[in-house]
Amino acid sequence: MTSSNRVRFFFFNVCMLFLLFFSAKTYASIGDCLVCHNNKEFEMTLDNGSTVSLYINSGKFRSSIHGKFDCVICHTDYKVNIHEQKMQESKTDNKEIDIIAKTKGRQKIVLLSCINCHKKEFNDYRQSIHGKVALEGNHDAPECIDCHGDHYIRPSDDLESTVNPSEAPTTCAKCHNEALLMARYDINTYTYITYEESFHGKKLKLGSGRVPACTSCHGVHDIRAPEDPASEVNEANRLKTCGKCHTGASVKFVLGFSHNMPSPKVDPLIFYVGLIYKWFIIIMISAMAIYVILDFFKTIFVRRS
């Protein structure tokens, strides 16, 4: 063996060792997945003819809170041989499997992915109105990724997070502004617009970090219906909830806050005062403008002649 041959042989062996090492791994690493999924044109055609993008922005994913994880930590169904293996439920203990037994499809996959680590959040979520409905197998109710996003989840104190107080109203409005969806549950669709119009909402839009967003009053993972006695916005608990910021809030104070849309039937005083003011402004300002324009041209005309 010449020396150059020996080097070549050594190099070959090292390569083989590396290959052996990687092939012995039981699951695919993120690099393996991104070979295809980092491609912007990568998509899949569904049975109904629509296409779904399968693109993952790797940079954005890496900067997310789960950026150091391998794909299969959450995508538990792709553990060994990608794209063929059935969903694996091995890492989740039986108690939670029972709880999510009624869910199926995307909902089940999502819950299975997250509850492996986020047990406390899941237990809060179970008690919430969203969780109760979702665990009945109802696909209308949001699960984790509907609020938090999927691949690019950021911690809630990150300003870019979908659940940061500055973004929370937009995130909640994704469903709560949907008239058809809300009508099924007899929920009104003006909660967002009344918040947006409120002093809290306007200050939030201008970048205040001190004003409450939806979750500040309604709870986070354990958002409950206002009728639920444990809800933070239930009448029994409002003194405490408002008092978090407004020290010394009284019953009368608390009654001033609502998501009511003023109308002739609800809060008629506010409705009519607003209506009268609006028309008073329109008429008054138009009259002023007309007078001023007339006066301007008359003065110029008189001076010329």
Next chain:
Amino acid sequence: MQEKHNEIEYQRWDIHQRIQHFFLLISFTLLMMTGLPLKFPDSTISKVLMYLFGGVESAGKLHRIAASVLILVSIYHVIYLVYKIIKRKNVWAMLPRWKDVQDLLGMLKYLFGIRPDRPRFDRYTFTEKFEYWAVIWGSAVMIITGFIMWFPVFTTRILPGIFMPLSKVIHSYEALLAELAIVIWHFYHAHLSPDVFPMSRIWLTGRITEKELIHKHPLEFERMKRSNNSPGINTNEANRNEFPSSESQ
């Protein structure tokens, strides 16, 4: 320029009125710049203003400081009026009367060419009275509703909770009305009107020229002449008397 110096001028605003106007101007402008962005939070101008004021929280503090200035100016004005009444000066010329309605109709007829001459105005024209009372009304409304929102926990100990959202609605609309009125009505009469363009200087000097006085307030001018009280002052003279026809009865 020389000619202008020898023009006869009349003292119309005393120093207190000029101080009041100055602080009203400052506080109104600040209140508008810090308040309007809340009404239009999506606008880029609002975001720029918030940036300039160092964020919405410090803009809020500035709004309250400017509001305090407005409250102090209002108190100053009330004390000033009470003092004048005690001194038996005539402060009643600002009160609205039937002649103002006739003047408005007369002015409209004149503007539409139905009558050839302008109505003959007295000490205050109806446009000036309208503006004065708009400021009085607006300040009262803004101070009361602003106070309710400034101290919500305190005010709801006395008032029902509904007064908070109600105050917000009133404060917001009244502010818009006041700002539009200033931009259209006041800026026209004090700046853009061909009679005063580019600016009436009464808020700085407190004086108006004889020409302007005869043009705008002929009745007052004639009464002054009749009282034969040598009311006019030459701007070259150091000695400036108060305006006799308006201030004494």
